[in-house]
Amino acid sequence: xxxxxxxxxxxxxxxxxxxxxxxxxxxxxxxxxxxxxxxxxxxxxxxxxxxxxxxxxxxxxxxxxxxxxxxxxxxxxxxxxxxxxxxxxxxxxxxxxxxxxxxxxxxxxxxxxxxxxxxxxxxxxxxxxxxxxxxxxxxxxxxxxxxxxxxxxxxxxxxxxxxxxxxxxxxxxxxxxxxxxxxxxxxxxxxxxxxxxxxxxxxxxxxxxxxxxxxxxxxxxxxxxxxxxxxxxxxxxxxx
Amino acid sequence: xxxxxxxxxxxxxxxxxxxxxxxxxxxxxxxxxxxxxxxxxxxxxxxxxxxxxxxxxxxxxxxxxxxxxxxxxxxxxxxxxxxxxxxxxxxxxxxxxxxxxxxxxxxxxxx
Numbered sequence: 001x002x003x004x005x006x007x008x009x010x011x012x013x014x015x016x017x018x019x020x021x022x023x024x025x026x027x028x029x030x031x032x033x034x035x036x037x038x039x040x041x042x043x044x045x046x047x048x049x050x051x052x053x054x055x056x057x058x059x060x061x062x063x064x065x066x067x068x069x070x071x072x073x074x075x076x077x078x079x080x081x082x083x084x085x086x087x088x089x090x091x092x093x094x095x096x097x098x099x100x101x102x103x104x105x106x107x108x109x110x111x112x113x114x115x116x117x118x119x120x121x122x123x124x125x126x127x128x129x130x131x132x133x134x135x136x137x138x139x140x141x142x143x144x145x146x147x148x149x150x151x152x153x154x155x156x157x158x159x160x161x162x163x164x165x166x167x168x169x170x171x172x173x174x175x176x177x178x179x180x181x182x183x184x185x186x187x188x189x190x191x192x193x194x195x196x197x198x199x200x201x202x203x204x205x206x207x208x209x210x211x212x213x214x215x216x217x218x219x220x221x222x223x224x225x226x227x228x229x230x231x232x233x234x235x236x237x238x239x240x
Numbered sequence: 241x242x243x244x245x246x247x248x249x250x251x252x253x254x255x256x257x258x259x260x261x262x263x264x265x266x267x268x269x270x271x272x273x274x275x276x277x278x279x280x281x282x283x284x285x286x287x288x289x290x291x292x293x294x295x296x297x298x299x300x301x302x303x304x305x306x307x308x309x310x311x312x313x314x315x316x317x318x319x320x321x322x323x324x325x326x327x328x329x330x331x332x333x334x335x336x337x338x339x340x341x342x343x344x345x346x347x348x349x350x351x
Contacts, residue, residue, distance in 0.1 A: 182291075202293060
């Protein structure tokens with residue numbers, strides 16, 4: 001058996017990422033299925049629903065787009081709402097630069113395509129914990145996290161579309177997504193600065209909930225990041 | 241829904257390209273040029289800045305109940321956060337939250 005050095009170097013982090021990505025099937029599967037069900041209900045064809053999940057591959061914005069389409073909004077508003085929901089991913093993109101910025105272009109293109117909440121959060125947590133990882137190892141880990149999630153995202157969209165309206169509303173699949181996000185965030189709240197950022201994020205988002213989809217969230221996130229950074233600097237200053 | 245097939249595909253295509261460009265923005269254009277330390281500090285707070293704000297309205301005004309505060313969903317959210325902070329483990333938090341959600345829903349069906 002011949003194994004190139006590059007392969008041995010990156011296969012361990014790839015499979016570590018794969019393992020860490022596995023639990024998120026629990027999230028992607030029902031979420032994608034719900035999207036499929038709603039998409040069918042709204043009148044999208046199977047190809048169109050699958051087009052969303054393959055080309056956009058961003059749950060919250062797919063739901064936002066569907067919601068606007070159900071309300072027969074103009075195409076510009078459909079796009080604005082859905083893209084605003086995704087603006088947070090610009091922050092993810094920026095946050096990955098220190099770790100993956102030196103990777104070859106084609107890898108960065110692929111990472112960008114696969115840069116959604118779960119891959120980003122899981123990967124950055126790993127990079128922070130293991131600063132000794134090489135860029136190639138980090139990329140391999142990132143792809144590893146995405147590998148188990150993406151097929152379920154796409155496949156369960158199809159299942160949801162085929163199952164269509166047969167799924168009873170009483171299943172409360174809608175609330176699986178909030179539970180997943182809360183479960184991801186809670187363990188990350190590890191300092192006073194994180195607590196402050198979380199509180200600002202929640203209160204501003206709730207206060208601005210009347211603004212067009214995604215706008216309030218964007219303002220809330222900006223304010224929360226600023227709060228977190230300032231509280232952290234203030235605490236570092238006190239320790240000196 | 242009153243869009244033509246072509247309009248729907250236009251929405252999907254622009255949304256796909258636009259979302260990719262958002263994700264590619266910094267990673268693709270800025271590359272590995274060094275970033276100011278305050279920017280890096282800000283970015284470390286992105287998950288706790290974005291996700292709570294995304295979830296909070298869904299907890300307080302769930303679309304599934306047409307925006308009415310739902311004690312079952314609220315309990316499930318609280319249990320998820322509590323177990324997540326306590327165990328520092330994503331999976332346990334998910335299991336606890338889902339069990340609370342479906343357990344409470346099952347109970348209300350029985351009672």
